[in-house]
Amino acid sequence: MPTNKDRAAWAETALEAFMSQVYIGPEKSLARLHPGDHRDMIGDLITDLLHYATEQGFDPQEILAGAQSLYEQERLEDE
Numbered sequence: 822m823p824t825n826k827d828r829a830a831w832a833e834t835a836l837e838a839f840m841s842q843v844y845i846g847p848e849k850s851l852a853r854l855h856p857g858d859h860r861d862m863i864g865d866l867i868t869d870l871l872h873y874a875t876e877q878g879f880d881p882q883e884i885l886a887g888a889q890s891l892y893e894q895e896r897l898e899d900e
Contacts, residue, residue, distance in 0.1 A: 825899045839866045 871881040
């Protein structure tokens with residue numbers, strides 16, 4: 822069964838792929854990003870996923886609500 826550390830690593834892989842496509846700054850490594858830029862990159866990916874969900878006919882608010890609920894459940898599993 823995957824842990825939250827595993828899930829975070831998968832998310833980092835997705836974020837790195839996203840960054841390689843959209844980020845035009847001098848730092849091409851997540852580890853080298855300013856913390857504010859890193860946070861913004863996460864938000865940008867989430868936003869673009871919501872645009873994708875809408876284009877696919879899904880309700881982004883339902884996805885956000887479901888994701889928040891699942892996050893809370895998974896977070897409790899690691900405690």
